[in-house]
Amino acid sequence: MPLDTRPRVADPDAIFALLVEAHAGLDEAASRRLDARLVLLLMNHIGDEAVLREAIRLARESAQA
């Protein structure tokens, strides 16, 4: 199963706001760790190593210069 990059989240604005709110009051280091915990939780949920590898690759490629 390849990484699914079609739009899948029904209300992106709400989820985006949720993500930003989760970082409220955190300093740079704590914020980074929150993101790290989030990544790990989601990675475990996905589980499939091929999908995770592809996600990492696409994430690296998608940075704007």
Add this chain to the structure above:
Amino acid sequence: MPTTYANPRYPAVVPAAVRSGRPEHRQVAIVGAGLVGLTLALDLASHGIPSVVLDEDDTVSFGSRAICFAKRTLEIYGRLGLGRRMLEKGITWKTGRVFHRDTEAYAFDLLPEEGHEYPAFINLQQYYAEEWLVEACNATGLVEIRWRNRVSAVENRPEAAHLWVETPEGDYTLHAEWLLACDGARSFIREALGLPFEGKVFRDRFLIADVVIDKAVEFPTERWFWFDPPFHPGQSVLLHKQPDGVWRIDFQLGWDADPEEEKRPEKVIPRVAAMLGPDVPFALEWVSVYSFRCRRLARFVHGRTIFAGDSAHQVSPFGARGGNGGVQDADNLAWKLAAVLRGEAPPSLLESYDAERIPAADENILHSTRATDFITPKTPAARAYRDAVLDLARRFPFARPWVNSGRLSRPAVLAGSPLNTPDSFPGGAVPGSPAPDAPVLDAGRADWLLRHLGGTRFTALVFGPPRALTLPQGVVALFVTEADTPGALWDHSGLARARFGVPAGGAVLLRPDQHVAARFADPDPEAIGAAHARALGRAAPPLRRAA
């Protein structure tokens, strides 16, 4: 400083060649009377091969050094007659606890499978293992250990390795048909031959403090690992129990620490006291500060010179892969060299030592590098992920396998070896695996399967009743049955056959080092003969054409 152990001092040996001035000729010379060199000498002696072992020092390991002996290592020493002694003296442990900051993140059990003679791990000071190896080597009458014999030069010639050796009473030269370099991470032989030893340096330092804790204080027999504890902020600490009431404590110090300064008792004692708390009386036994590298030689076999143990490959201590890896090198090399020296195998069999032990070394280097990177994160991102894993591990079991405080040594499966005969049995011990142990009954007496496998010959392990089989020379049949049968071991639990993954009536060919060479649906002598030839690096005999 040590109070629980006094190093034996062995007398210097001055061989006749010092007086005669003539070169001495030997079949096998081993340089380095450490864990690996002595194991090789003892294993070769079990095959009837004499050797001379040269060591510049006059004693065994100073300090406890490699303390974790893994199951496969104990099985190898079981084959060599020292396993039970190690088990009896050693501390058997199976529980580990991981702490993050001031709380326990989780505990794990090594979950040893039932029905094996040896546990997953014991802790034993390296000097005990070496002292007993010296005794065992001397008892064979085939091993001559020459203490205070220092190799000062070496030449690797096509027909022999030439060694120049210094003793307290003069020098001599030794021509060895085979030179086994077991002279450690800073191998003189390797450097004298100009062989590059490449890899990664880790910018970190660790303090080992062995302490004797007052017997009145109860500490559980467990492995405790702390990430960022309050008593040693920002670093890791490992606590492990050894025999004689000695505890090993490893403090991560960071790269900027001054090794000489950190070794001073005035510096070490407060560190230990902060960790153990005010009510635990202790005395320092041994202190060492180390940094480490993960690296290896491109090849271990160089003409007449063969490298084993730390001289061939070096790993970080996380996972106990240095000593255990080296002992497996010896286990792999001894029977091959013996077969070559007896003319049963072509010298090219020794190439399989490279083919089998280089991937094993790479596996150890990979695991110990990953553990090191987890313990000492190199970037802010790595640290954030490391800490995130530890945060999650407390609550979620899924994150616990992500915690890497050292992946504890497991035996290498020599899966890609050219000596294996591939098969298609589902599961069980695939060719290249070390033989799994299993409980058996030998004429009604409780026994272990591994005690009957390998050694000086190949074993055709047949899961069926005893019968006459025409096997190649050097292969001994061993029958294992489902019911109590005279002349066979009784697999009363059924574990033996299940663990090898062969059907009833099937067979397994095991090498002298107890590794699976081939598996068969039935003990066809021709198929066993072909697999045996292959495992000795000989061209398989042509298959008889069906009439």
